Amino acid sequence: MAESGVRSALFVCLGNICRSPIAEAVFRKMATEGGVVDKWRIDSAATSTYEIGNPPDHRGQAxxxxxxxxxxxxxxxxxxxxxxxxxxxxxxxxSNLSDLNRKAKSVKNSRAKVELLGSYDPQKQRIIKDPYYGSDEDFEKVYEQCVRCCKAFLEQNS
Structure with a gap:
């Protein structure tokens, strides 16, 4: 169970090598700069088994x-x-949302609020598209969406 007084956020995408590690890193930096990182448990994960054990995509890292x-x-x-x-x-x-909601139903003591990170986007772009088959510009767009969404999420939950 999470420590008392500590908030927690898990960012999830299909493979956990593109979108979710970007969101995790962006959120961690914002929480650090905001002086609240010690009040958060932050991680990311995948709905699939495709990339387990792999580092983030090199384009996302760049x-x-x-x-x-x-x-x-x-x-x-x-x-x-x-x-x-x-x-x-x-x-x-x-697709992530559907997979997670299905999995949550099989967990007796599920307490997590499962939602789209994009639901926090002030520009109302609810879906953060997978950049895996795209270009560097697609990774940049994911980064920009994550910045907007994580900022709004942190503001609402601090």
Missing amino acids: CMKRHDVPMRHVARQVTKEDFMNFEYILCMDE
């Missing part, structure tokens, strides 16, 4: 480096424990 956002992550899959240990599970698209 994007984070350009924006001076530290990123250290190894892909893992969402566990049943995550639904009990995280307050928020924030995912990137409808």
Whole structure:
């Protein structure tokens, strides 16, 4: 169970090598700069098993480096424990949301609020599209969406 007084957010996408580690890194940097990182447990995970054990996509890492956002992550899959240990599970698209809601139903003591990270976007772009088959510009767009969404989420939950 999460420590008392500590908030928690798990960012989730399909493989945990593109969108969710970017969101995790962006959120961690914002929480650090806001002086509240010690009040948060922050992680990311995948709905699939495709990339378990792999580092973030090199294009995402390059994007984070350009924006001076530290990123250290190894892909893992969402566990049943995550639904009990995280307050928020924030995912990137409808497919992730459907997978997570299905998995949550099989967890007895699920306490996590499962929602789209994009639901916090002030520009109302609810879906953060997978940049895996795209270009550097697609990774940049994911970064920009994550910045907007994470800023709004942190403001609402601090």
